[in-house]
Amino acid sequence: MTIENVSCTLNRYPEGMVKLDDFKIVQGPIPEISDNDVLLKVLCCSVDPFMRGRMKKDNPSSYVPPCQPGKVIQVFSITQVEKIGANVTDINVGDKYMCFNGIEKYTVVPQQAIKGDGQKNLGNYNKIDPNNPIKDSFYLGLFGMPGMTAWAFFNKVGKPKEGETIFVSAASGAVGQVVCQLAKLKGLKVVACASSPEKIGFLKGAIKVDEAFSYRDFPDKESFVAQLRKVCPNGIDIYFDNVGGYILDSALQLMNVHGRVVMCGMISQYNLKDKYQYTLQDISNRRLTLQGCLFNDYFPRCMGEFMQDMIPMVQSGKLIYKEDVYKGVEKTPEAFIGLFNSKNFGKVVIEPF
C-alpha cells in the first residue's frame, strides 16, 4: 500500500458562515524532492479564527496574505524533517520547526525557505530546541500565537492591577483560558463567559475563575447587561474581548473609569455581512481606552520576556492548557467551522497522522 499525501485546500471563498464544502480535501502521492529540497512531515497544525479574514478575495486590511481557491491552506504548524536532498546543508532529518505551512501530511520546501534571510519573523521557520520540554502542539497554543497573544495583550494593553475586575469572553478558547489564568495569578477578579455547561465547568473547576456563565443564557444586550451587573458588582476594569457584537456592547456599559477594552478579535462578526453597531456613549467621561491589538506588534519583540514569565508558571503546574485535537487532515473543515459555532473546546489542533 502506497502512503499518500492528504491536503486541505480552499475550495472557494466562503460567503457568510463558512460551510464544509468551502474546503476540499485532496489526495496525492508523497511529493518527490530534488537535490535542494526538504521533505517535511507535518506533526500538527493550528486552526485559528484569524484565518477567516484570509479567506476573502479583497481584504486589504488583512495582516496575512489571503488563501487562494485551489491552494493548500497555510497555517501555523509544527513540522519535522523527513528527508533531505543531496545538496541540503545544516538541516537534518528529525529537526523540528514551528512555521507557517500547509494543512497536509507532507510538504516539500526548498532549503532556502527554511534558512530564510536570517530574520526571525512571523511565517519563518523557527527551529525547535530538541532539549525543550514543551510538547509540540503547545507551540501552536500556549507557547504559540494564542498564548503569546493572551500574555501580551493582557499585560501590555490590559495593564492589570491586583484587585481589579476582568471580564473575558470566549474564556475557554485558545486565548481566553490563558488570559483567565494569568489574571487569577495576578490577583484579579475574573469573570468568564463561554458557551456551554461543560466549558463553564472547566472554567470554574480547573481554571478557578470567580464567576462563569454561558452567553447563551443571556442572548441579547439587555439581559447580558443585567447579568454582568450581577456578577461584576464593582464594574469592569478590563474587558478582554474575543467576540465583539452585543457582548462587547454590553461590557462597554459596565466599564469603570479608566477601563481598558482589549480588542483581540470579534469572532461573532467574521461571518456576518451586516456587522453589529455599537454604543460609544460616555467614553470620555469614563476615560475608556478601546485598543485594537495584533500579535505582530509584540512578537518577536517580547518573546524573551514572554518565555521567562510563562515557563515557570507552566512547569510548576500553575498554568494549564486545554486542547481540542482533531485527528486527520480531513477533519479540518469541521474543526474550522467549530470555531464559529462554539463547538470546539480549547485550542484547536489538527494532527495529520
Added chain:
Amino acid sequence: MTIENVSCTLNRYPEGMVKLDDFKIVQGPIPEISDNDVLLKVLCCSVDPFMRGRMKKDNPSSYVPPCQPGKVIQVFSITQVEKIGANVTDINVGDKYMCFNGIEKYTVVPQQAIKGDGQKNLGNYNKIDPNNPIKDSFYLGLFGMPGMTAWAFFNKVGKPKEGETIFVSAASGAVGQVVCQLAKLKGLKVVACASSPEKIGFLKGAIKVDEAFSYRDFPDKESFVAQLRKVCPNGIDIYFDNVGGYILDSALQLMNVHGRVVMCGMISQYNLKDKYQYTLQDISNRRLTLQGCLFNDYFPRCMGEFMQDMIPMVQSGKLIYKEDVYKGVEKTPEAFIGLFNSKNFGKVVIEPF
C-alpha cells in the same frame, strides 16, 4: 439708580435639545457681605459643551456636580475682588481669580472658599498673577480648560508625529482651533471640518490648515467618507473627535494602522435620546486606539509643561485664538444653545458687564 445683580439660573432640566426657557434670568440687589465674606465681581464666564452633561437629574458618570433647577449655573469664570468683610485676611480688593463661579454679575463667597484647603484643584480659586500679560478671558479659553484640553489630548493622547495626517472636527471651536494650530506647528497635515463658509474661511486663512470643509455639505456617512477619502489620500493617523455621530463613524473608516482616535467630546450626541451606533469593524487589524479623555486627568499635573510650551507660541504670534463674546448675563441661554446648533464661532465667553 440702584445697580442690581443679574444671574442665570437653570429653570428646569432640559429634555432633548436645550431651549431658551430651560434657563431663567433673575435679578436682585447686590448681595450684602458679612465680616468673613468676599464680594466678587464676575469679569467673564465660560460656556462649554460639558455643561450639558451637568443639566441632568441622574447622571452618575458626569464628572462635575449637576446643576440644580432654581440655582445659579456654575461655570469656569474670572472674578475680581470688589469688597471684603472686616475679618478677611490675605485677600485684597482687585485680586483676580480663575474659579468655578455662578453666571452673574456679583457673587458673595466666604473667604475660606477662596483660601480652600491649600490644594490647587479644579474648581478652586486660583489667583491670577497681576503681572501676567495674558488677557482675562484667555484663562477661560486658550489658557483655560479648552486650551489645556487641546494641548494635552493632542500631545499626550494623539502622540503626533511630523508628516502624519490629523483630522479635526468642530475645528474652529474652543478646542479645535488650538488643535489645528498645534498640529500645523508640529508639521502634520491638518484636515479640518466645521459648519459654515465663514468658519472654513477662518480655518484656511488665519489658521492655515491644509484642507477645510463644511460637514453640512456631507450630511451622511456615505458622502462624508467619500469627502474624507478625497482630502485624506493617505488616510488619517489621528482623529481628534469633538462631535461623535456619523462624523466619528466616517473617520473610523479612514484610520490608518496604529491610528489614534482622541475622544474629546460628542457634541452631536448630548441632546439626543437615541444615540448614534458605531461600526467598530477592523479595529484589531488596524490596531486602532480609541481613547476617551478628560481634562482632569492631565491638570493640574501637566500645567507647568503646558505653560512652558504655549506661552512662547502665543507671544510670538504663532498661535492665535478666536473668541465669541456675548455681552450680558441675559445672553447666556442663546450662547449655550449656540454651542449645539453651530452658531457660535470660536470660544464662547459671557461678559456680565
